[in-house]
Amino acid sequence: MGKYFLLILFITTLSSNAFAGSSLKNSKPNILVIFTDDQVYRAIGYNNPLIKTPHLDKLASEGLILDNAYVASPICAASRAAMMTGVYPQQNGVVALNHKAFRKYLTKGKMADQTLPMQMKKAGYHCAFWGKSHIGKPQSYGFDEGEEVKGFDDVETFKRVNSFLKKESKRNKPFFLWVAPRQPHLPLYPEKKWLELYQENELKLDPNFREKPLPISVFNQGKPGEDYYRDSKYEAVWKKLPAGPPRDEVTMRSFIKAYYATISHLDHQLGEMIENMEQLGLKDNTMIIFLSDNGYHLGNHGLGNKITMHEESVRVPMFVNWSQLHVKGKRSGSLVSSLDLYPTLLDLAGAPLPNHIMGKSLLPIFMDKEAKVRDLVFSECVGVDAKPGEGHRMVRSVKWKYILTGKNEEFLYNQDKDPYELTNSKENPELTNILKELKDSLSKWMELIGDRKIPSGI
Numbered sequence: 001m002g003k004y005f006l007l008i009l010f011i012t013t014l015s016s017n018a019f020a021g022s023s024l025k026n027s028k029p030n031i032l033v034i035f036t037d038d039q040v041y042r043a044i045g046y047n048n049p050l051i052k053t054p055h056l057d058k059l060a061s062e063g064l065i066l067d068n069a070y071v072a073s074p075i076c077a078a079s080r081a082a083m084m085t086g087v088y089p090q091q092n093g094v095v096a097l098n099h100k101a102f103r104k105y106l107t108k109g110k111m112a113d114q115t116l117p118m119q120m121k122k123a124g125y126h127c128a129f130w131g132k133s134h135i136g137k138p139q140s141y142g143f144d145e146g147e148e149v150k151g152f153d154d155v156e157t158f159k160r161v162n163s164f165l166k167k168e169s170k171r172n173k174p175f176f177l178w179v180a181p182r183q184p185h186l187p188l189y190p191e192k193k194w195l196e197l198y199q200e201n202e203l204k205l206d207p208n209f210r211e212k213p214l215p216i217s218v219f220n221q222g223k224p225g226e227d228y229y230r231d232s233k234y235e236a237v238w239k240k241l242p243a244g245p246p247r248d249e250v251t252m253r254s255f256i257k258a259y260y261a262t263i264s265h266l267d268h269q270l271g272e273m274i275e276n277m278e279q280l281g282l283k284d285n286t287m288i289i290f291l292s293d294n295g296y297h298l299g300n301h302g303l304g305n306k307i308t309m310h311e312e313s314v315r316v317p318m319f320v321n322w323s324q325l326h327v328k329g330k331r332s333g334s335l336v337s338s339l340d341l342y343p344t345l346l347d348l349a350g351a352p353l354p355n356h357i358m359g360k361s362l363l364p365i366f367m368d369k370e371a372k373v374r375d376l377v378f379s380e381c382v383g384v385d386a387k388p389g390e391g392h393r394m395v396r397s398v399k400w401k402y403i404l405t406g407k408n409e410e411f412l413y414n415q416d417k418d419p420y421e422l423t424n425s426k427e428n429p430e431l432t433n434i435l436k437e438l439k440d441s442l443s444k445w446m447e448l449i450g451d452r453k454i455p456s457g458i
């Protein structure tokens with residue numbers, strides 16, 4: 001209760017004092033969500049000195065880094081629909097790339113006005129979206145303006161975002177802006193100047209790199225046997241890679257170079273956008289939240305896609321930047337789900353939280369980096385056109401991760417000792433209690449979300 005009181009005090013203080021004298025006439029901060037596509041949590045400068053993302057690093061260093069952030073599902077449409085609805089994929093029906101299910105969910109009557117932008121609109125925000133939607137026209141799920149923008153280099157998206165910001169700087173209403181770049185999703189088309197930032201022989205591969213996946217790894221994707229080097233389908237301008245696997249280290253480094261170069265280009269575009277916000281006087285009164293829709297395997301476990309329950313796939317880079325933040329320049333190891341964004345933003349807007357949503361407000365962590373809003377985080381991927389029972393799901397505590405596949409294979413990983421998930425500890429007799437606890441938690445969660453695997457027995 002004490003913390004809750006402090007939080008109220010914090011918000012009240014913001015409303016009454018923080019913006020006194022500001023050129024803005026409203027008391028609610030603007031909100032900008034930067035939502036990249038397929039950016040693994042290690043592909044950002046503050047987690048990896050080999051990648052160059054100076055603008056993102058600066059923003060993160062002035063804010064709060066959320067080190068343990070996980071997406072509700074490691075695949076584009078499912079991850080996006082989950083964040084917009086505040087519930088897990090099997091609850092809203094968008095289990096993989098099936099965005100038609102999203103329309104169905106929205107027309108179920110009681111859910112018709114329950115998306116995040118619809119709620120933010122009710123709370124007094126002007127809601128706008130540019131970039132990759134993947135779940136239909138942004139207006140169809142509550143945004144006031146914007147559109148799905150084509151172009152893998154995001155140039156057009158940022159043009160529109162920057163002119164929107166100019167327009168908004170004169171408006172007497174807070175905005176909720178969702179910017180969803182397509183980078184670094186394949187195909188990769190980095191220009192020479194970004195490729196020149198990297199030397200292939202200096203790029204390290206992770207300790208869990210393999211030239212060829214183990215059969216179990218191929219199976220343990222959202223859809224067993226799905227392509228695990230999707231880039232072989234594209235003829236990128238930088239180099240045409242052979243279809244994989246096997247892929248040796250030299251080939252993989254070449255891919256990583258293009259992937260990093262693409263992210264450096266995106267970082268540059270985001271830097272220009274932030275500079276634009278500063279010049280327009282919008283930066284101080286805007287809460288910026290950065291995250292990705294899912295990660296990416298860079299040859300980790302011999303794979304080159306996402307759709308697994310491994311850290312490379314479900315864990316994403318995330319940070320918040322805001323001039324009013326109480327914990328600037330810090331990192332938090334508290335567990336965070338992408339579903340927590342929905343209640344966090346409504347909380348910030350002072351709006352009531354709908355009963356059906358599955359996330360927790362992160363505002364306590366924004367005040368105190370040691371605060372905890374959840375003991376466990378969950379993710380699921382039941383695959384592209386998967387049949388009931390296929391796919392996999394996971395539960396993760398700060399120390400442990402338990403994965404259950406559609407065929408009842410189980411994996412237990414110690415995240416402290418084995419962050420690259422090389423040793424499956426499920427048979428370790430000393431861990432029987434931990435295993436049981438995690439299994440029970442996952443079972444309860446599966447029941448809660450109506451997992452199609454139930455009742456196959458776990």
Ligand SMILES: [Ca+2]
Pocket residue numbers: 037038075076185293294
């Ligand atoms: Ca994605």
